[in-house]
Amino acid sequence: MKKVFVRWIPHVLTVDQKRERVRCAVELLNIFEPLGLKRLSNIVPGDETWFPFVIIPPKRLNRMWVDGQGDRPVVLRPVFQSRKRMFTVFFNYSGQLVVDILHQDTTMTATYYVQKMLSQVKSAINEQQPKVSTSTTLLLHDSAGHHKERATTQPLRELGIQVLPHPAYSPNLAPCDF
Template structure:
């Protein structure tokens, strides 16, 4: 018999003036021994005496017995960056139970991807237009061989910590806008004059290293020193072509997202998407094929990997960083970790 039905019988007997012991004996006689205990009837009679005649279960403290995965899923849709401790407080389930159900539902937690700027619709359209024009470039192989990339060295300073998000396996991490601080030599700032001087120094070096190539296609970002009038005049004098570059788009500028550097001990590192990698597999012919994140070993070892071609093109990436990028400075191609 359902508990609600038994409570209705108890309420009926209570209203007739039957004692708790007599009510328990009647119920056990009618429905079988051990159907209900005298203490249970006494508990409900006390509630009836207080004027509470509801036969429903009272709200209980503690954690729910049945796990509601739909509730967890809807909460993650609203707050994908919630920690399991936050979910424990909001939903009332045990921390380990939440983790177990998250993995069973196909979720895993990965770090968001940095983007330098939250693009507007017009900036997104400019990316598409410029990329399409470059794809339609005639004599594409000659054009690609003529590209020279230019960028400044940079350093992470007062890094904003990225958030980790719960996403279904196979989905890409969300992006977060990020700004960079630049650290130059003491009392020196990057400006159009310095940019122009660097280009004029670069021109004879390119002529020496590329004697058979007359054309130069300069690929750089849209920083103000790069687009200043004096710099444009120098580029016209050098007869260099400036490759159009969408605003706030370092992900399609090679100099911005893949750097080959060395530590002070001479060890080669790769910087990709703000994270650093070292080569852990080298083929017999010297091809540095597989690179792994420099995050330490043991249980804290990062699962992110890079697969590079012999000319350092990214062929495959397993981007599962669960930690913020390291803080470091690169000067004259030498990597130094800070903080």
């Protein structure tokens, strides 16, 4: 008898996804070139993530040795579908700007994202730096559906907020994923 674990990787990148990562990296290097107008302190990363209210013990804590005749022990898995909430976090070089908890039975849509989240981000930036316009802000968010919709991209253009490129499956560019 022996115990084995499989190695888990988040995603295997295709050749096109690797090329897109390189293209985005080159674009980011050009944006932040030496003596350029853009600074790293202008970046505002933001991301949404689900947090369960129930702490589920890791699977490795439920392991045990059994012989060939022993029954497999049963562990009750908690049902936490109704006990999780979506948190949206935006921050910059000086700390958190906005933390929002999506109400239960509500869906994150482009309208909610623009009216609730972006307006809070804009006011937080204006509060921190009243003499600086939002046109120097560089927004870094992933490619979730509500981020790519026209209802989101149009108001961002009107505010003068530039959206930085974010290739698929790139948690290293989204610190919220850590």
